[in-house]
Amino acid sequence: MKISASLIRAVIVIILLIIIVSDFFYIKFLKKKMDNITILTCEADSMIAVNPLSFKEPKVLFTSEFIDVFYHYESPFKDGKSFNELIKEYIRNRWADHYGCGRGTRERKRIHEGIDFFVPENTPVYPLTNFGIVTEVSDNPHYLIKVEYEKPGGIKDSTKIEYGKLVRILYPEGIESVYVHLNEVFVKLNQTVDRNTVVGLTGLTGNIRNSGKPSHLHMELRDSENRSFDPRNRLRFEQNSAEYFIEHINIGDE
Numbered sequence: 105m106k107i108s109a110s111l112i113r114a115v116i117v118i119i120l121l122i123i124i125v126s127d128f129f130y131i132k133f134l135k136k137k138m139d140n141i142t143i144l145t146c147e148a149d150s151m152i153a154v155n156p157l158s159f160k161e162p163k164v165l166f167t168s169e170f171i172d173v174f175y176h177y178e179s180p181f182k183d184g185k186s187f188n189e190l191i192k193e194y195i196r197n198r199w200a201d202h203y204g205c206g207r208g209t210r211e212r213k214r215i216h217e218g219i220d221f222f223v224p225e226n227t228p229v230y231p232l233t234n235f236g237i238v239t240e241v242s243d244n245p246h247y248l249i250k251v252e253y254e255k256p257g258g259i260k261d262s263t264k265i266e267y268g269k270l271v272r273i274l275y276p277e278g279i280e281s282v283y284v285h286l287n288e289v290f291v292k293l294n295q296t297v298d299r300n301t302v303v304g305l306t307g308l309t310g311n312i313r314n315s316g317k318p319s320h321l322h323m324e325l326r327d328s329e330n331r332s333f334d335p336r337n338r339l340r341f342e343q344n345s346a347e348y349f350i351e352h353i354n355i356g357d358e
């Protein structure tokens with residue numbers, strides 16, 4: 105009776121010790137795992153990275169000021185020209201080549217969703233900022249894109265039109281530029297690009313062949329919901345857009 109009682113006590117002590125020791129190692133293991141976790145979030149117009157173990161020391165990745173200073177949009181031709189200079193120099197017809205001009209027919213009314221820059225054929229094109237991710241690329245000269253149009257009576261419908269070879273680049277603001285009618289594309293899907301990356305050469309692919317127009321760059325700007333907008337409007341840093349950017353970025357090991 106006496107022996108078995110002390111035996112039970114000893115067994116309980118051993119079990120408790122095992123629990124304490126294994127807990128100790130398990131906590132150590134969890135801490136090591138958390139060391140590799142980075143949370144990306146937006147706070148007061150900044151994109152920050154924090155580690156769960158050091159919440160008080162967030163690392164600021166981007167601020168809206170940073171984006172304003174460093175991520176302003178530059179010429180896709182890397183010629184140092186401002187947007188207004190590009191419009192003066194490369195747009196032939198301000199009624200037909202701008203964003204928002206009428207396209208299609210009376211039965212299928214749509215708008216021109218980009219801006220046409222008439223630069224010499226095979227002019228190299230670059231990203232608009234110093235950091236971007238390729239989110240769409242096509243090497244097919246007959247590549248089709250879905251566009252919306254309006255039937256008589258205001259009924260909305262969609263159709264596909266030939267964009268040809270194209271490259272789409274996403275920037276940290278969550279805005280994308282789409283370069284259309286290219287002769288050559290030099291980038292791959294998900295590739296990160298900077299201001300020195302030649303992403304393609306301007307050309308004559310897609311429906312440009314039926315339009316009778318010479319080679320030009322059709323450039324579109326799209327927001328995080330894939331809506332095109334007038335490139336003449338100032339671009340803004342938006343929290344939702346930053347989150348859209350985060351979805352595409354690869355952090356740590358894969």
Ligand SMILES: [Zn+2]
Nearest residue numbers: 218219220322
């Ligand atoms: Zn166009």
